[in-house]
Amino acid sequence: MANLALRVPYQGWDPAGFMEQGSEGRSNFNALEITLKKHLSHGLQFLSAYTRSKTLSTGAANVVGSSLGEGTIGDQNNLYAGYGEANFSRRQRLIVSAIYELPAFEHGSGVAGKMLSGWALSTVVTLQSGTPLAFLNTNSNNLFGTSNDFAYLNLSAPGCNGHLSRSGSVESRVNEYFNTSCFTSPPVISSDGGTGFGNTKPGLLRGPDQHNADLSLRKTTALIERIALEFRAEFFNAFNSAQFGNPDTTFSDGVPAFGKITSTSVAPRVGQLALKLNF
Numbered sequence: 001m002a003n004l005a006l007r008v009p010y011q012g013w014d015p016a017g018f019m020e021q022g023s024e025g026r027s028n029f030n031a032l033e034i035t036l037k038k039h040l041s042h043g044l045q046f047l048s049a050y051t052r053s054k055t056l057s058t059g060a061a062n063v064v065g066s067s068l069g070e071g072t073i074g075d076q077n078n079l080y081a082g083y084g085e086a087n088f089s090r091r092q093r094l095i096v097s098a099i100y101e102l103p104a105f106e107h108g109s110g111v112a113g114k115m116l117s118g119w120a121l122s123t124v125v126t127l128q129s130g131t132p133l134a135f136l137n138t139n140s141n142n143l144f145g146t147s148n149d150f151a152y153l154n155l156s157a158p159g160c161n162g163h164l165s166r167s168g169s170v171e172s173r174v175n176e177y178f179n180t181s182c183f184t185s186p187p188v189i190s191s192d193g194g195t196g197f198g199n200t201k202p203g204l205l206r207g208p209d210q211h212n213a214d215l216s217l218r219k220t221t222a223l224i225e226r227i228a229l230e231f232r233a234e235f236f237n238a239f240n241s242a243q244f245g246n247p248d249t250t251f252s253d254g255v256p257a258f259g260k261i262t263s264t265s266v267a268p269r270v271g272q273l274a275l276k277l278n279f
Helices: 111-115
Strands: 027-041 044-057 092-101 119-128 136-138 148-150 210-224 227-236 270-278
Touching: 111 210
Parallel strands: none
Antiparallel strands: 027 044, 044 092, 092 119, 119 210, 136 148, 210 227, 227 270
16 A cells, blocks of 8 residues: 555545545435324313424534534445435434423312412423434455545345344443444455455434433422412433433444444433412
């Protein structure tokens, strides 16, 4: 690889410091959207929204809002080398928000009436698919001078057994979310050790699903005319469900980092209390 600089498209320019940006790209989005509403009656109202969708893009592996757009990952002369499901695409997403005003258990203006009336329970439930994963690799031996590349998948590699995905719960796969043995260095295609590009595209696998419920309990007590005291107890991730982030998908990070989950997508349960005087 000593003569790498002689193989760049423009001789004399360091391949690591020269970049040409264009506006070429393609993306498409298809979705089914369903909304169900119930207006306040008998103390209950709710809004639910379900979306089944798929977003494909030539810049699928890049972070949304990146100023580099397509970026410099993989074969820059092949627009569709990185064409796949975008990293923000969620196949299924269901959101349900509901408020239920509990009936008063005792009527009247006495202390018991004030304590047993004015209660309301609300919730926001989120169920959604994980985001697509893009497998990357930093390869300084790339024959074309592009070190930022997609990883190379070899289902015949020792230990792979032809299956990239692994069975079991997310908790059981935290240290190896997918079969890391299925990835190898790209094959050498030149006499001095130069390699070609990786052969994967974004969207081979998805990260962990998300299931979250936030709960709120509210008590409104009328004190005198036009003055009321409101108490709220709110719980985010109310059931303290472990919801994991995406695994490390950069092959060049090596074991044990590659394939390992080291973060969560939602914080552990958080509770807060609030008291407000309305007048």
